[in-house]
Amino acid sequence: MSRLDKVTVLGSGVLGGQIAWHSAFKGKTVTVYDIAPDAIERCRAAHGQYAAIYLSDVGADNADIAATREHLTYSTDPAAAVAQADLVIEAVPEFPEVKSAVYKEMAGLLPPATLVVTNSSTLLPRDFASATGRPEKFCALHFSTSLWAMNFAEIMAHPGTAAQTLTEVTEFAVEIGMLPIPVRKEHNGYVFNTWLVPFLNAAQTLVTNGIARPEDVDRTFLFTGAKFGPLGMMDMIGMKTAHDVLSHWGRESGDAQMSANVDYIKTNFLDRGRLGLQTGSGYYDYPDPAYRRPGFLDVPDISVVPDLVSLIAPTEGN
Incomplete structure (x- = not known):
């Protein structure tokens, strides 16, 4: 059992919002952080959509959804968002300069024991390890969209990642219902x-x-x-x-x-x-x-053939 119970997700976009909702559904205490208040409101609205999906597709009941909402908070204050975090999951836009700036801002705000992971889709953890200020406590934990159905998480280290970090992060993935996919070497794009x-x-x-x-x-x-x-x-x-x-x-x-x-x-x-x-x-x-x-x-009705033919460019010479 990992000690990673209090989770902060940096970035309230599509995947950040899904990670936050699903982690809360699995019993973690989750704070969603974003710099933009309108992005937070979009995330709240998306969580309403996820509630409906979890009721229809995941087997949740109304009590489960109520408990999930109880486990979720939203914040535009970076210091407050990470003040008690055991694990910070970075899910900000896929630009190196943006991610680096977020890590540097957070480095001085995190409790000493906090682990940090990147959900980057294609970038390497080694590119950001020093910016976190705690390279030994940093690795990649990459989720797929629609993670309630595509429930796998790719775990990738950089040369300075501590074995204990990988153990705790992998345990966390299992605890929230993910199939861990170990990435054996740093590789852009993971698997x-x-x-x-x-x-x-x-x-x-x-x-x-x-x-x-x-x-x-x-x-x-x-x-x-x-x-x-x-x-x-x-x-x-x-x-x-x-x-x-x-x-x-x-x-x-x-x-x-x-x-x-x-x-x-x-x-x-x-x-x-x-x-x-x-x-x-x-x-x-x-x-x-x-x-x-x-x-x-x-197979369509034959009456639509003229419409389909109108979309087909004539071949050269005809």
Whole structure:
């Protein structure tokens, strides 16, 4: 049994909010911290959505939801947010300079025994270890979106991580119902995002370049038996996170197509306030996205053939 009972989540975005809600559901005392009051309010609203999901999909009852809410507090005061924390989970935007600034701000505020983990999607813990001021008490603990269903957590050390830190963090993951995935070497993207980022980028490329409609991209994937396709998955991850990850790696790799995909996401989603599941709209509208409706994968009536043909560009020479 770990000693990590009081948890502070830095960042109230999609995944930060999910980590906070689920940890509270599992009995941890959780504080959600964000610099922006409006972000905290969006997180509170998202927690209302999660309550409904946990009642319908996770087997929770009304008493469980009430207890979860009792375990949650929200704060825009950094000192108060971490004053009693046993564990701090960093889930701020996927930009190195932003994460480093948060760690440096928190370093002087944390109790001596507090452990710190990063939920970074693609960055390495070694990049931030010194900024935490406690490198031996720092590692990566990466969650997946929709973590109540995709309940795994990737654990990755940097060269200075203490074995006791890894033990306690892994115990914490088990206590909140996660399957620990040990990452044996530091690796950008861990296990999950090593294949997920190129997968989502490829799907977005098909839309950005006008090759296929979003729903048709997802249809081709849903035939594998999945519950949602790559663009539905982007809604769950959150358009801001998808934008930030692709933006960083587009710059790092000099990938012009990835950068074009970033521009598409900004113009069509961020600038329009369609941030994904968190705001009720992204590629799909929630709580009733098209891909969950009966008939999404059915063979259509022959009457729609002219509409489909109108979408098909004529081949060269025809």
